[in-house]
Amino acid sequence: MEQQAAKKRILSGIQPTGTFTLGNYIGAVRNWSRMQEEYECLYMVANLHALTVRQDPAALRRQTRESAALLLACGIDPAKSILFVQSQVPAHCELSWVLSCCTQFGELSRMTQFKDKSAKHPENVNAGLFTYPCLMAADILIYNADLVPVGADQNQHLELARNVAQRFNNNYSPTFTLPEGYNPKTGARVRSLQEPAKKMSKSDTNANAYILLTDDADTVLRKFKRAVTDSEGAVRAAEDKPGVTNLMGIYSALTGKGLDAIEAEFAGQGYGVFKEAVAGVVIDALRPIQAEYARVLADKEYLDRVLAEGAAAAGRIAGRTLAKVYRKVGMLQ
Ligand code: TRP
Numbered sequence: 477m478e479q480q481a482a483k484k485r486i487l488s489g490i491q492p493t494g495t496f497t498l499g500n501y502i503g504a505v506r507n508w509s510r511m512q513e514e515y516e517c518l519y520m521v522a523n524l525h526a527l528t529v530r531q532d533p534a535a536l537r538r539q540t541r542e543s544a545a546l547l548l549a550c551g552i553d554p555a556k557s558i559l560f561v562q563s564q565v566p567a568h569c570e571l572s573w574v575l576s577c578c579t580q581f582g583e584l585s586r587m588t589q590f591k592d593k594s595a596k597h598p599e600n601v602n603a604g605l606f607t608y609p610c611l612m613a614a615d616i617l618i619y620n621a622d623l624v625p626v627g628a629d630q631n632q633h634l635e636l637a638r639n640v641a642q643r644f645n646n647n648y649s650p651t652f653t654l655p656e657g658y659n660p661k662t663g664a665r666v667r668s669l670q671e672p673a674k675k676m677s678k679s680d681t682n683a684n685a686y687i688l689l690t691d692d693a694d695t696v697l698r699k700f701k702r703a704v705t706d707s708e709g710a711v712r713a714a715e716d717k718p719g720v721t722n723l724m725g726i727y728s729a730l731t732g733k734g735l736d737a738i739e740a741e742f743a744g745q746g747y748g749v750f751k752e753a754v755a756g757v758v759i760d761a762l763r764p765i766q767a768e769y770a771r772v773l774a775d776k777e778y779l780d781r782v783l784a785e786g787a788a789a790a791g792r793i794a795g796r797t798l799a800k801v802y803r804k805v806g807m808l809q
Contacts, residue, residue, distance in 0.1 A: 486515045486658065487621035489522040489562065489612075492536065492543040493529075498687040498758065499666035499676035501550060501765075502729045507625060509551030517557040518619055518790060519547060524562045524569070525612070528605045529597070545779055546689060549769035560786035562615065567794035572614035574801055576607050578643050579636070584609060587632055613637035618794045620653040627675075628665075631657060648804040651797075666726060669703040672718035690766060693759045700755035701748075711742035711750050720747070723754050730757045 488508060490496070496505060511517055521543045526536060540561055552559050562568055584590065584606055594601040604611075609632075616624055616637050624634055634657050641652035668674045670685040678686055684702050691699070704719040713721040713735045724738050733741070742750045772779055803809060 483514070483516045484622040485518070485619060486511055486623045486625065487518045487520065487616055487619050487655075488625045489520040489525070489615055490543060490547075491522045491526045492539040493526055493531075494539060494678050495542065495688045495690045496546055497666070497676050497678050498689065498726065500678075501689055502666050502726065503627065504625065505547065505550045505552075508547075509553070511625070512551075512553060512556040515623070518621070519552055519557055519559050520615065520790075521547070521561045522615070525608060528593075528602065528608055530600060541776070541779060542773065544783055545769055545772040546765075548772050548779075548782070549765045550689075554782045554786065558786050558789045559782060560790045561783055564783065564787035565791045565794050567618060567791065567798040568611065568614050571618050571794075571798055571801060572607070572611040574805060575613050575617070575640050575644070576610040578640050578647070579607075579610050579613075583636060583639070587636070589629065589632070609633045609636045610640075613640050616655050617641050617652045618797045619790070620797065621655050622653055623658040624655045625658040644801075651800060651804060666729075667718065667722040669699060669719075669722070672704060672722045687758060689762060690769070691762070696759050696762065697752070697755045700751045700758070703751060705747050705751075709746055711745070711747070712739050720750075723751065727754045727757060730761050 488504070490500065490504070508517065508519055521540055523536065523540045544559065544561065547559060548554070587609055590606055590608070593605055612630075612633050613636060616634070617640075624637075626634055634655065638654050638656075641654050645651055666676045668676050668680060668685040669687070670680075670682050674680075674685075676686045678688065680686055684699050687696055687699055700723070703723060705723075706717050706719060708717065711720060711724065713724050715721075724735055727733070727738055728735060742753070799809075
């Protein structure tokens with residue numbers, strides 16, 4: 477227990493909007509499972525955040541379980557980490573309200589994700605989309621997380637969480653840990669296979685742009701064969717060769733080989749051979765994940781029990797923070 481208390485705490489979340497991509501795996505989830513040894517980790521399926529976009533209820537329920545099952549399949553171990561579903565810990569929403577009263581309209585208006593999403597979906601600029609960063613701040617601050625692994629697109633939200641935490645601490649008294657971003661050294665940022673200037677995203681309209689963790693071997697091979705490269709024909713990482721560099725990054729992330737070694741390995745060989753090799757290591761990496769995913773999904777009782785235990789454990793920590801906050805702001809106990 478002594479040792480546990482000394483460990484830094486990590487919290488991260490992922491939205492249950494469909495299966496994760498190879499980019500989510502290499503860039504995030506694989507690291508989450510590695511961090512379990514060194515840190516006290518909480519991992520959350522952010523189903524409340526998903527509501528900012530219109531969802532089909534049955535699909536959302538199914539995808540929430542699928543996301544949790546995939547996290548387990550990717551190595552999140554409920555004996556080491558707390559794995560839970562956001563909506564099953566109601567204190568997040570309660571804290572979110574208090575934090576929203578410590579957040580300025582102007583601050584939220586400056587969030588680039590809000591500006592992008594409201595421009596993209598002018599028919600549904602709902603208040604939740606606007607206050608989304610307050611809920612995310614609550615997710616983080618309610619656990620006094622020290623470190624938050626997030627992608628670059630979430631840095632601004634994390635910065636807001638820090639500012640709100642600091643403001644609350646100044647207005648009342650020291651309450652919240654100021655969270656920091658955590659960018660693991662390993663884990664290349666995986667780009668789209670079709671337009672390598674963009675990051676690999678499951679919301680891409682072109683399914684050839686991404687690899688899903690649930691893609692079968694034939695699909696993976698086909699998508700890599702169609703991946704955009706260039707006309708040089710040399711396996712070499714360079715800024716003006718974003719497609720090939722991206723494939724090398726994927727190969728490197730899954731084999732541990734450096735870019736120079738990969739260049740040497742494929743010297744004098746065409747892109748066809750290289751693409752097949754990349755597909756091969758991806759297929760090998762996905763095989764055990766897919767097997768475990770199928771096993772967990774088939775055992776709904778197990779999955780729901782893990783999530784119930786996770787929610788109870790998270791809820792104990794969250795409840796203590798919320799009680800403290802309510803007392804400080806003047807709510808009746
Ligand atoms: N907003 C994050 C995303 O869309 C998901 C998320 C919700 C999250 N709450 C969080 C990430 C708390 C880190 C910490 O990717």
